[in-house]
Amino acid sequence: MGRPRKSPEARRLEGNPGKRPIPETSIVAGGSVVAPDHLSDDAKACIEIIKRSLPPKTYAACDAFLLAAYASAWAEHKRCVEEVNKPEFKHVEAGSQGQPVLNPWLKHMNEQARLLLSIGARLFLDPVARAALKLADEKPASKFDGLIGQSSSSDLSRH
Template sequence: MGARGPKPKPTTLRVLEGNPGRLPINHAEPQPTGEASCPDHLSDDAKTKWREIMESVPPGMITVADAGLLEAYCEAWATHKAASEEIAASRDLFGKTLLRNGKPSPLLKIRTEAAKTMATLATRLGLSPADRSGLKLGTPKAKGKWSDLIA
């Protein structure tokens, strides 16, 4: 029998959220390091999305350990974009131009599958609006006259 309940959130996400459940922090959790860099093998659209994401997330949120998931997300986004552009070029979503031999165009399925992949990976990477809504980024506290004594 597998583990029950939702998967635990990574400690870094719990800390960013302010640890709302007040669960003990796992200080022994492995912490990946190293900034992820955009791989050369990505398509041009995927590279553009990679750069947009990396510029918009806090430093250290996506590391080298997350690079594979981000690569897959960006390629799924590029596939979704290409399928959407082809559908838009047909100018008739429900008309004959998207029907082939009386069946819907494969572009509709390709776009749907890419959207599902994006939704799944966005949640794992903390990119979805629902995941971001719980995050609270720390703000620097004002220095007091005793702040230098506390480490």
């Protein structure tokens, strides 16, 4: 699948050593993410944690649907884990003809985990994607920072 593409703003900030053309962004999403009412309390809490954990303006209103899908998968995964952790839980059950069958809760838990991985990468929720995430508001530090101004005057007074 590969890493998600960097935004044109991030590419401009990092420089363009390959001199490849950087496309202009014609559509800029706006608005803020609001958790849909139909989500469980666990899923709504998941969305709130994600919104607070990443820099402002990372998500727009149109991302609410993908965040809702991620949060729903997380809430369902949590429910499966709670079920599996019960003392009476059996990992292997008897099937309809007496054969050993893996408990369906385990299969469902693993499906939700795979869903979390695939959606999470698109939402910058894994370390690799977050490392590539740089916002246009952030300006790279200049090598001349601190030479003029308050910090430089305190440095000069020491000499």
